[in-house]
Amino acid sequence: MSIIRRSNVFDPFSFNIWNPFEGINTIFDNALTAPGSNYANEVSAFANTRIDWKETPEAHIFKADLPGVKKEEVKVEVVEGGVLQISGERKKEQEEKSDRWHRVERSSGKFLRRFRLPENAKVDLVKASLENGVLNIVVPKEEVKKPEVKSIEISGEGK
Numbered sequence: 681m682s683i684i685r686r687s688n689v690f691d692p693f694s695f696n697i698w699n700p701f702e703g704i705n706t707i708f709d710n711a712l713t714a715p716g717s718n719y720a721n722e723v724s725a726f727a728n729t730r731i732d733w734k735e736t737p738e739a740h741i742f743k744a745d746l747p748g749v750k751k752e753e754v755k756v757e758v759v760e761g762g763v764l765q766i767s768g769e770r771k772k773e774q775e776e777k778s779d780r781w782h783r784v785e786r787s788s789g790k791f792l793r794r795f796r797l798p799e800n801a802k803v804d805l806v807k808a809s810l811e812n813g814v815l816n817i818v819v820p821k822e823e824v825k826k827p828e829v830k831s832i833e834i835s836g837e838g839k
Contacts, residue, residue, distance in 0.1 A: 729791040731766070740801060740819040742766075744793070747813035748786075754810060756817055758803045764819065767792040800824070 731744040744766060746754060754768035772788040775781075797803065802820040809816050 729766075729793055731793055731795075733795060735821075737821075739821055740797065742795070742815075742817040742819070744815040744817075745813065746770075746810070746815050749810075749813070751810045754815060756806070756808045756815075758797070758806060762797045762799075762801065762803060764795045764797055764806070764817070765792070766794075766815070766817070 729744060729746070731742055734741050742764065746768070749768060749770055753771070754766070757765045757767075759765050767790070769790045770786075770788045797819060800822045802822055805820045807818045
């Protein structure tokens with residue numbers, strides 16, 4: 681938040697508070713965005729792919745927010761015998777020469793996330809769907825086999 685002054689006189693009763701860290705993100709953003717470099721956009725897209733992973737008694741469930749990404753632009757794979765890999769690319773919006781951008785905050789570029797699945801994951805039965813910008817991945821779990829207990833009758837003298 682910046683101090684807004686309507687005149688050269690400081691108003692001590694103003695609710696506008698000076699933030700000493702204002703603009704610090706701009707300094708770091710400028711350091712990453714050299715002319716002709718896509719590094720910042722690629723890092724941003726990679727870092728902004730948020731994924732939740734929860735476990736239920738029946739499955740491991742992954743949810744990823746991928747707004748504006750089509751299912752053709754996303755790939756879900758199980759690699760290396762038990763690593764769930766989610767990858768894709770957010771396409772950059774077409775720019776017209778007459779366009780004048782004021783702010784660009786939505787990320788574009790490639791993204792990749794990997795998760796080592798537990799031993800009880802049925803990697804052959806993984807299902808994925810993309811609805812309303814949310815990627816849902818369901819990895820079924822093997823049933824936990826309860827050890828069979830067999831009572832042994834004890835022979836001999838007893839009271």
